[in-house]
Amino acid sequence: MVIGACLLAQPLAAQPRRLAPSExxxxxxxxxSELLPPDSSLSRIPIAKRGLLLDVARTMEAFHVxxxxxxxxxxxxxxxxxxxxSRSLLDDCDQVGSKxxxxxxxxxxxxxxxxxxxxxxxxxxxxxxxxxxxxxxxxTLAPPGRRAFLTGFSAEVDLARAPGGRWRxxxxxxxxxxx
Numbered sequence: 767m768v769i770g771a772c773l774l775a776q777p778l779a780a781q782p783r784r785l786a787p788s789e790x791x792x793x794x795x796x797x798x799s800e801l802l803p804p805d806s807s808l809s810r811i812p813i814a815k816r817g818l819l820l821d822v823a824r825t826m827e828a829f830h831v832x833x834x835x836x837x838x839x840x841x842x843x844x845x846x847x848x849x850x851x852s853r854s855l856l857d858d859c860d861q862v863g864s865k866x867x868x869x870x871x872x873x874x875x876x877x878x879x880x881x882x883x884x885x886x887x888x889x890x891x892x893x894x895x896x897x898x899x900x901x902x903x904x905x906t907l908a909p910p911g912r913r914a915f916l917t918g919f920s921a922e923v924d925l926a927r928a929p930g931g932r933w934r935x936x937x938x939x940x941x942x943x944x945x
Contacts (some may be wrong), residue, residue, distance in 0.1 A: 785883065790829050791842030792933040794820065794878055797892050798846045800935040808874055809898040809917065816896065818852025818864050819870075821877040828879035851875050856916065859897060861945065863913030867897035870916075881922065888925045888933060894918050895944070918945045 783917030785793075806812035839850045855875050859867040874896040881889040884923070895918035922939030 767883070771861075771935075784831070787826065787831060787837050787841045788843045789933065790825065790831070790878075791844050793888060793890060793925060794842060796925055796933050796935045797878060797890065798848065801892060801923070801938070802874070802876070802894065802919070802929045808896050811872060812907040813874065814874045816848075817884055818848035819855060819875050820848040820875040821851050821875065824853060824877040825844055825879070828877070830894065832918070848875075848876065856895060856936045857893075859914065860889060861916050862917045865914070867914035867916065870895075871895050872897070886927045889937075889939070890923050890925065891920055893920045898945075915945070917943075919943045 786940065798818060802808075802818060804812065806813050822839050826837045831837060834930060839848070848852050850872065855870045855873065856911050859863045859868050874894055876892065879891050879893070881891055883889075893913055895916055897914040898917045899914050919941055921941040921944050923934045924936040924939060926936045928934045930933075
């Protein structure tokens with residue numbers, strides 16, 4: 767009779783580093799300030815007019831925060847001003863324009879997920895989705911007879927800790943457009 771056991775473990779250095787919501791807030795601020803400042807535009811509509819809708823729960827889940835569903839946007843201590851959003855904003859949107867995108871409206875839906883985080887460096891993926899009305903400007907509802915197309919991008923962002931301990935944007939990595 768042969769009895770065997772196999773133990774698989776990640777080395778300590780490879781285990782994901784858990785961040786507090788306030789540290790994740792610093793990452794969110796650095797990413798949004800650099801990639802989506804209020805004076806930039808998505809499909810010809812300024813971010814300031816669109817508004818950013820941060821999926822806090824999805825972002826916290828991605829960072830493996832305990833009680834992710836109980837973390838509020840206020841807990842992040844953001845300097846930027848996104849509003850709280852959720853996946854349900856995309857429920858009536860699609861890429862072929864067969865749905866009105868009425869829940870999302872003009873907003874830009876955002877969530878951020880870690881790729882790799884150490885004590886001094888981080889690489890995250892930011893995912894941004896919005897409705898594009900083509901030549902028609904969208905309001906809270908697509909105009910009758912007009913189609914709203916869900917579009918967006920996903921980008922890798924590198925960040926580093928500044929001497930004071932805050933996370934700062936370092937560089938933009940691979941970016942993939944979704945349309």
